[in-house]
Amino acid sequence: MTYCVGLRLNAGLVFMSDTRTNAGVDNFSKTKKMFTWAVPGERFITLMTAGNLATTQSLVSLLDERSKAPKHRSPTILKQPTMFEVARLVGATLKEVIGESNATAKDETSKFRASLILGGQIKGGASTMFFIYPEGNFVEVTDETPFFQIGEAKYGKPIIIRVFDQKMSFNDSVKLLMVSFDSTIKSNLSVGLPIDIQTYEADSFKIGHQVRLDEDDEYYQSISSGWGNALKQAFETLPSFKF
Amino acid sequence: MTYCVGLRLNAGLVFMSDTRTNAGVDNFSKTKKMFTWAVPGERFITLMTAGNLATTQSLVSLLDERSKAPKHRSPTILKQPTMFEVARLVGATLKEVIGESNATAKDETSKFRASLILGGQIKGGASTMFFIYPEGNFVEVTDETPFFQIGEAKYGKPIIIRVFDQKMSFNDSVKLLMVSFDSTIKSNLSVGLPIDIQTYEADSFKIGHQVRLDEDDEYYQSISSGWGNALKQAFETLPSFKF
Structure with a gap:
């Protein structure tokens, strides 16, 4: 399995993906699921992949190969x-x-x-994001649905629905996704650290921040342990039930 | 789809189930998914069902019919x-x-x-709970896994993992399940109100509380709207991310 999320903020785009790949619980390893092509000043394209690894690797290699020596290919x-x-x-x-x-x-x-999240911007157009289905068709983000998830999406969806706001900063949106990823990683063995994070500032036409967070990353640890307590406190603030 | 949760508390058992049944999004209706048999003072048995409605109705009818005139059946x-x-x-x-x-x-x-959650107590034994698979085999709750979910379990699982504690009161555990159900209902159209709630106090050998909560129930509304704000506040308390 896999977990990838793409957010469209007013400020730009945020991509986050896990790195676990498995064929059965006794056969798992790490693999990158986030791929970027950029022509500084002109275009920025990032792709995240979920699904059969042979399919997604072949797809990325084809896209990559065909982007080289473009006159001939x-x-x-x-x-x-x-x-x-x-x-x-x-x-x-x-x-x-x-x-x-x-x-x-x-x-x-x-x-x-395989399913894909594709995001980016090309000079003359707005920064945007697409969800691409295995059949090759796709949908684009809208103001009503300004984010996409692929892979093991369910555990981490409620927190995004409740907290996400397009006006968020990059820092806050990464914090939100960290909570969403932590909920998923705690519930499904087939989603695992490290996590790849990338941001794209609208109209910059270049890669923004690019970070990989490991199991022993201090910030990840503070979210992972802090969220349990924060949730318990939030739960306390709700009115009590009485039969 | 369906969402049912059974919790084993130190104080007894808690059952909660939704009531939506559907065959496609254009064909849905309400149906009870929680069934109880009790011999006051001697045994208490509650069953919750998820899966094919023809299967679960037939199952419950067979169990029920065979429990009548037991000499012959x-x-x-x-x-x-x-x-x-x-x-x-x-x-x-x-x-x-x-x-x-x-x-x-x-x-x-x-x-x-179909999958089932079966809970109850018979004089001479402890109150307990089982998860029954379509193949007819089953597992029992343990201290490590003191709850079961059937149906659309993923959206509402993270909050249970984080907050559930066997030492909880019946009131607190119902509040917890209300949050879990609300997260699920907000994420999946095939899970819907009203919600059936039932408690069983250990060693009482009779039905405890039995409540059905509707869409316009004030308490459900207060949880549903309050949880969004509580989550946002909890999120605020976490340390900020910095690239």
């Missing part, structure tokens, strides 16, 4: 004129990869699936 | 000597019901599945 995400066209291209590439695996193993179609 | 849950034997009988009956449906529609085996 178009279409490439570095040449698409808008984020919408980038999303179409990434979706089509995902469909292509899944289709190739399906062709050789028709009975296990669902095994090769 | 044994074995019955009203005659089993221990809660362990009751769990075996309920598990076997569940397996029987699912097996009958499977026999006529082999391609859709998984559709007829």
